[in-house]
Amino acid sequence: MKLNIRTWLISISVVLVGATGCTDLDTYPEGESILQDQKEDIAKASPDRIAADLSGMFAYLGKQYCVFGSGRSRDDDFGYPAVCLSQDMNGPDVFSPDAGYNWFSTCSEYDDRSNTYANPYMRWSIFYTQAKMANDIIKSIPETVTDKTLLAYKGQAYAIRAFDYLSIAPYYQFKYKGNEDKPCVPIVTEDETIDVTNNPRATVRAVYELIMSDLNKAIALLDGYARTSKNEVDQKVAYGLRARANLYMENWLEAANDAEKALEGYEPASRNDVSKPAFNDAKASNWMWAIIISPANVPDAYPSWPAKISSFSGDSYTCAVGMYKVINNLLFNQIPTSDVRKGWWVDASLQSPNLAGVTWTYVDENSATVTLTGNEIPPAIIPDVKVAFLPYTNVKFAQYDYPENATNAGDCV
Amino acid sequence: MKKRFAIFLSCLLFVGIQFAQAQTVRITGTITGSEDGMPLPGVSVVVKGTTIGAASDANGKYDLSGVPADAQTLVVSYLGYVTQEIGIGGRSEINVVMVSDSKQIDEVIVVAYGTSTKSSFTGSAGTVKTEQLQKRQVSNVSNALAGQVAGVQTTSSSGQPGTSATIRIRGIGSINASRDPLYVVDGVPFDGSISSLNPQDIETMTVLKDAAANALYGARGANGVILITTKKGKGKDARIVVDAKWGNSSRAVPNYDVMKDPALYYETFYKALYNGKVYNGSSSADAYAHADTALFNTDAGGLGYKVYTVPVGEKFIGTNFKLNPNATLGYSDGTYYYTPDDWYDELFNSSNLRQEYNVSISGTSDKINYYFSAGYLDEPGIVSGSGLKRYSGRSNVDYQAKKWLKIGANIGYTNYDQKAPTSQNTWGSSGNLFYITNNIAPIYPMYVRNADGSIKKDNRGITVYDFGNSTNFKRAFMALANPAITLKLDKYSRIYDELNSKWYAVFTPIDGLTLTTNIGANVLNRRTNYLYNQFYGGNVGSKGSVYVAHYRQMAITQQYMANYKRTFADIHNFEILAAYESYDLKMQQLDGTNNMLYSPFVGELNNAVGLDPDVNSYTNTYAVQGYLARIQYDYDGKYFASASYRRDASSRFHSDNRWGNFGSMALAWLINKEEFLKPITWVDMLKLKVSYGVQGNDDLGGGYYYYAYADQYEPSNSDGQFAITQVYKGNKDLTWETSHSTNIGVDFELFKSRLTGTVEYFNRKTKDLLYLQPTPNSAGFPGDEKPMNVGALENKGFEIDLNGVIFTNGKIEWSANLNATHYTNEITDLHPDVKENGIKGSSRILEVGGSIYDVYMRKFAGVSETTGKSLYYLDPDNGDYTLTDDYSKAKQARLGGTLPDVYGGFGTQVKAYGFDFSIQFSYQLGGRLYDGSYEALMHNGNAAGRNWHVDIKNAWTPENTKTDVPRLCNLDDSEQKQSSRFLVSSNYLSLNSIVLGYTVPENLVKKINISSLRVYVAGDNLGVLSKRRGLDPRQYFGGGSSTTTGNFSYSAMKTISAGVTLTF
Known part of the structure; x- marks a missing residue:
């Protein structure tokens, strides 16, 4: 009996020790993501993080894998620049060869009209996702708020929502004039009563009414707001967006007026500024609004606009396989030689005056250091890095620290 | 002993x-x-x-x-x-x-939280024993399940040494949540890698199939449970077993029948170029002229390479579409010499040595039971830089410390280095040797050759491979890649340290009561080093790059169990179990990449001096806890009843919705114990069993899904400021997916137990599916989906498992086994938004009444006899069978389910005069598979430089109009044009193993103090018969698409070894 009592005691104490080491079911991610309630706690501890939602809305447009996620890691999933490139490839002015590494051939071949393709999915999804972020910000700042900063945040959210609808409306119906009552795209606002699963396409008129109303609100709310980064929207950017909306609606006079207000205080780029590979730095005097893409935002080299558009990347299929983005020679031939833009492409014999100050250094297979200068660059072959440019290859765009840099970061207008 | x-x-x-x-x-x-x-x-x-x-x-x-x-x-x-x-x-x-009589030895079977006897077990389970496991030469024991147990369906998507098989038990249990079974090793849930378990240490693998068997694993048992039990000591004397085998691994599944003759390839391609013109209105003369100039010009859709020398002034290919008879293979342009290489032979025909050594010492004494083992395996892969080297050790010891206390520990430590080059399973990757050897035209050299024909070496002494741009020619296919050399120069290493341990104490304070404490501690540490070389390939520009990662996983299981067993009045047998269990899993990742390697040969971050290193680290935690109880009763060993209940909570769900209730009830009747059956002497055992139960599934996946209920955000740096974006849309209401299983079965042993078997019917309904509801893109949710509990699935079918001794006369014993499973998978409910029209993808459809593997593609209607173009039915789903040759106009159609009607395995063993022979097969019948690789290899000539399957010889021509292969025409687009044309039978017969052994008579070996000596030869995974040579249906369950199914993954490996087993 004594034995049994002792055994019981030991048994029970072991169980109790175990039970005190009991499992905590409230687990949290550390590092991979932040849960909603963690986010709220963080905001209490560090109030400056509230602005992060606003920055996040802007950063989204330049985020790698923003649509399909890193799990699917598509090399064409790099945000707004991919949308712009797709639209260019739909047109007759830009083309690119396809040796299996051209992620935008669906656009050149108009396969992007088919809804089972990733490309049109991406170009649709990205704007509605950003509009949702704008809606969330609008919803979180009630009418009663008087704080100037918060109201400016709200103004920016309205402007972004207008930007999003402006970016899709023209692609799903013919132009505004004459088609006002035809179906365009579904409207989703901060209004929680909208059933997103049963939300038919709104008319062109309704979409533009929303765009205009949002921009009018934005312009009012952003009065006097001084932004901290060019990735934000200030009143001038909002005017610029309204100028675009008016253009689309063929309100020519209003468009001109808005454009003038938008441009106030900006100095256009000089001939000198654009007589070399450029268009990668938001600090340029002529840049009004930008997606800021720093090296930290480009952990992977290939899903980035420089990897697809720049002819100077040290690590891209564009250069290595020759998927250069090339101008249509019919258009190129129409550009007068006096026009500074003619130098943005090499000519038929692979020359461009814009390359004068460019040097590209590499180590060849015999371990010798080779430096290419100016017009030596286009025809040069650097094994596994670049093949010769094609006639009419663009030398307009360059990533940060071009040429040769393999990070493929660069801001985007 | x-x-x-x-x-x-x-x-x-x-x-x-x-x-x-x-x-x-x-x-x-x-x-x-x-x-x-x-x-x-x-x-x-x-x-x-x-x-x-x-x-x-x-x-x-x-x-x-x-x-x-x-x-x-x-x-x-x-x-x-x-x-x-x-x-x-x-x-x-x-x-x-x-x-x-193996059946008699196997009376005791391992079940959830304990053991049972075969006759009293009310559930459904299948067991693979050590003898069967030892016939297979698999580094990962999950692969040994193929064809062994009724109801278990396996696929092996990759033959890379160390890769786990994908296991489905009794159908496909979920749409979006996990369909994998739960592994339990010595009673402890196991999330480590199965490769860390040495198959030689495993006594049994028991597959628990129905709710009665696995409902006690309520939280995670919905897709079945695989119990792995490691060995223990047997017998008083120490038993020492030494086993050594040496063998060779090679590719088990060959290429497709692709063209091997360069002349034939040129001729066929020339014809496609020619046809591209004449079919589109050009004159014959213009068409010849075009084909002549375009043939070698990649910019004009040509091939790039000329590998024949043709006398000056003569045509390469004549107007009869034949290569100039004066042409000789090999061509020099003064700088380089060009001649095609056989990529397949160069890449896969290297011989290698597989070695495996195992030693174990085991035994018992009055108070101690021990099993110690050590093993070494060196399994080279079939491509450069792939393989597995494993050192494993195990110590299973228990000690009867007091009459009322037994303590013990099972500890397994494994160190292994898995070299697995990336991309070997990636469709379309220029780094994937398996993809490339099928697809590269037989005209392209693998090496760069000097003008004199010798293979070029660079000044580092490295053989120069042709990257498609390394010479004066440009390769049309797979520009800028040659994985043959990059795989040699790159290094892919993953070193694992895994400690899998269980520590336990069993108290028996009074007779019939046992109190058990089990602590499972499983640690996995994995160090990954990838070095991408800077001499050749995609990392020249970045001057080499490196990826280094450390992953640590720690799983702690705590089980506190009380079990009470008592018999009343000699005929009422009760056993009651009550327990608490918790499981905590912590997963921690730290990784970094950088480029600019100072030493080209060292794959560590400090050797990389690039300015933009990318460094990540994160930790995820997952926890479940639950209370469980079970009561078992039998009346005089004749009527059995059991009931179990489990209440579990998972950290994946919100605290309001995280608890789920699971359980089961089961009845069994041992009919042979009834008086009325006694006269029927040929029935040794006959049991009828019925069970019903409910199990749970919480596993939507890793990453964000560990906190599936919550909205989640990711911070980033935007122009120096904090930025945050939502990355996951959660759902607070999310809770358990539950599966409701019914099992009705008969176990029997007949004719003096010479024929034994089981026949079972099962029905598994999964409800409240953990489902990622597609949300309209316009809702703006990240990923355009939201997790919810909606929809239902049903898997039902029959299984049969038979084992028989066909002949025995004492000297010779011949036995055989067979199992077969038939099941149907049906979606019975979906979210209201998609219920009416189903969820349609580019190749499959999920809809009520259909299966998870229903194909949704255009319906091919053959080849037009007049034009030679592919024809499709316009819209068969709406009754419109009008023919069209415009692929884009034809609508996708429901092409039905593709899961097999029946699958299983069979085999036979003969033992005679010291010899033993066994052969095991697995098979599958009645399913279909999309052969995407064949589709690519049957292009119309629009994919310059891609090889052709020899079936292209039957392409339509004005003279050959009755064919199902469309015309050759390089302007006809055949790229990824999915249709029923390439949906083929997935029937297969796989020869999994042949073993022939001889045990030397004891009187001969006794003299040298050996108690047994067996020598053997064993062949593993020897081949597969399928619809098409080169197609391995064992890689897929069914369905598929242009880019997800076919022959492009690391091929299964065939291993042939000879070995010796010594027992002291």
């Missing part, structure tokens, strides 16, 4: 009953075992109907004296062997060969 123990027993039994009697005779003889022909000591020989008996001695001899002269029959029995009745027939010497 067993034999000696039995001698002791038999002495006790029979001493004292050998009285001399009048009118008697004497019968003597020798008793031997059928496996090895060795004398069997301790066998009981009894005269039927009397108490007269004897036991055989150490030499297998028995001596029965005092046998009544009129005695008719001897009953010869021995534990673990089939009891025999032998007619005496006046003989005085009767030799008997005993046949082992």
Whole structure:
């Protein structure tokens, strides 16, 4: 009996020790993501993080894998620049060869009209996702708020929502004039009563009414707001967006007026500024609004606009396989030689005056250091890095620290 | 050991009953075992109907004296062997060969939280024993399940050494949540890598299939449970087993029948170029001119390479579409010499040595049971830089510390280095050797050759491979890549340290009550180093790059169990179990990449000086806890009932919704114990069993899904500011997916247990599916989906498992086994938004009434006899069978389910005169698969430089109009044009293993103090028969698409080894 009592005691104490080491079911991610309630706690501890939602809305447009996620890691999933490139490839002015590494051939071949393709999915999804972020910000700042900063945040959210609808409306119906009552795209606002699963396409008129109303609100709310980064929207950017909306609606006079207000205080780029590979730095005097893409935002080299558009990347299929983005020679031939833009492409014999100050250094297979200068660059072959440019290859765009840099970061207008 | 123990027993039994009697005779003889022909000591020989008996001695001899002269029959029995009745027939010497009865040894089976006996078990389970496992040469034991257990469906998507098979038990249990079974090793849930378990250490793998068997694993048992039990000591004497084998691995599944003749390729391609013109209105002369100039010009859609020398001024290919008869293979342009290489032979035909050594020492004493083992495996892969090297050690010891206390620990430590080059399973990757060898045209060289024909070396001494741009020619296919050399120069290493341990104490304070504490601690550390070389390939520009990662996983299981067993009035047997269990899993990742490697050969971050390193680290935690109880009752070993209940909570769900209730009920009736069955002597065992139960599934996946209920955000840096974006849309209401299983089955043993088997019907309904509801893109949710519990699935079918001894005469035993499973998978409910029209993808459809593997593609209508173009039905789903040759106009159509009607395995074993032979197959019938690789290889000539399947010879021409292969025409787009044309049968017959062994007679080896010596040769994964040579349907369950199914993954490996097993 004594034995049994002792055994019981030991048994029970072991169980109790175990039970005190009991499992905590409230687990949290550390590092991979932040849960909603963690986010709220963080905001209490560090109030400056509230602005992060606003920055996040802007950063989204330049985020790698923003649509399909890193799990699917598509090399064409790099945000707004991919949308712009797709639209260019739909047109007759830009083309690119396809040796299996051209992620935008669906656009050149108009396969992007088919809804089972990733490309049109991406170009649709990205704007509605950003509009949702704008809606969330609008919803979180009630009418009663008087704080100037918060109201400016709200103004920016309205402007972004207008930007999003402006970016899709023209692609799903013919132009505004004459088609006002035809179906365009579904409207989703901060209004929680909208059933997103049963939300038919709104008319062109309704979409533009929303765009205009949002921009009018934005312009009012952003009065006097001084932004901290060019990735934000200030009143001038909002005017610029309204100028675009008016253009689309063929309100020519209003468009001109808005454009003038938008441009106030900006100095256009000089001939000198654009007589070399450029268009990668938001600090340029002529840049009004930008997606800021720093090296930290480009952990992977290939899903980035420089990897697809720049002819100077040290690590891209564009250069290595020759998927250069090339101008249509019919258009190129129409550009007068006096026009500074003619130098943005090499000519038929692979020359461009814009390359004068460019040097590209590499180590060849015999371990010798080779430096290419100016017009030596286009025809040069650097094994596994670049093949010769094609006639009419663009030398307009360059990533940060071009040429040769393999990070493929660069801001985007 | 067993034999000696039995001698002791038999002495006790029979001493004292050998009285001399009048009118008697004497019968003597020798008793031997059928496996090895060795004398069997301790066998009981009894005269039927009397108490007269004897036991055989150490030499297998028995001596029965005092046998009544009129005695008719001897009953010869021995534990673990089939009891025999032998007619005496006046003989005085009767030799008997005993046949082992594996069924009797297997009476005890491993079940959830304990063991059961075969006759009293009310659930459904299938067991793979160590003998079966040892016939397979698999580094990952999950691959040994193929064809072994009814209801278990396996696929192996990759032959890379160390890769796990994908296991589905009784159908496909979910749409979006996990469909994998739960692995439990020695009672502890296991999330480590199966490769860390040395198959030689495994005693049994038991697959729990129905709710009665696995409902106690409520939280995670919905897709079945695989219990792995490691070995223990047996017998008083230490038993030392040494096993060594040496062999060779090679590619088990070949390429498709692709063109090998460069001339034929050029001719066919030339014709496609020519046709591209004439079919589109050009004159024949223009078409020839175009084909002549375009053939070698990649910018004009040509091939780039010229590998024949043609006399000056003569045409390469004549107007008869034949290569110039004066052409000779090999061409020099003064700088380089070009001649095609056989990529397949160059890449896959290297010989290698597979080695495996295992030693174990095990035994028991009064208080200790021990099993120690050590193993070494070196399994090279079939491509450069791939393979597995594994060192494993295990110590399973328990000790009876007090009468009321037993303590023990099972500890396994494994260190292994898995070299697995990336991309070897990636469709379309220029780094994937398996993809490339099928697809590259037979005209392209692999090496760069100097003008004199010798293979070029660079000044580092590295052989120069042709990257498609390394010479004066440009390769049309796969520009800028040559994985043959990059795989040699790059390094892919993953070193694992895994410690899998269980520590336990068992208290028995009063008779019948056991209190058990189990602590499972499994640690996995994995260090990954990838080095991308800077000499050749995609990382020249970045001057080499490196990826280094450390991953740590720690799983702690705590189980506190009380079990009480009692019998009332001799016939009411009760057993009650109550327990608490918790499981905590912590996963921690730290990784970094950088480029600019100072030393080209060192894959570490400090050797990388690039300015933008990318460094990540994160931790995820997952926890479940639950309370469980089970009651088992049987009435006189005849009627059985059991019920279980489990309440579990998962950290994946919000605290308001995280608890789920699971359980089961089961009944069984051992009919052979009934009086009315007693006269039917050929029935040894007959059991009817019925069960119903509910199990849970919480596993939507890793990453964000560990907190599936919550909205989640990711911070980033935007122009120096904090930025945050939502990355996951959660759902607070999310809770358990539940599966409701019914099982009705019959277990039987007939004809003196020579035929044993099980027939079962199962029905598994999964409800409240954890489902990622597609949300309209316009809702703006990240990923355009939201998790919810909606929809239902049903898997139902039949299984049969038969084992039989076909022939036995004591010296020869021939047995066979067969299992077959038929099931149907049906979606029975979906979210209201998609219920009406289903969820349509580019190749599949999920809809109510259909299966998870229903294909949704255009319906191919053959080839137009007049134009030679592919024809499609316009819209068959809406009854429009109009033909069109415009692919984009044709609508996708429902092409039905593709899961097989029946799958399973069969095999046979023969044991005779010391030899043992076994052969095992697995098979599948009635399913379909999309052959995406074949589709690519049947292009119309629009994919310059891609090889053709030889079937292209049957392409339509004006003379060959009755064909299902469309015309050759390089302007016809055939790229990824999915249709029913490429949906083929997935039937297969796979030869999984052949083993031939010989056990040297004991009297020969005894002299050198060895108790047993067996030599053997074993062939593993020897081949597969399928619809098309090169297609391996074992890689997929069904369905598929242009880019997800076909022949482009790391091929299965065929291994042939010879070995020796020594037992001391």
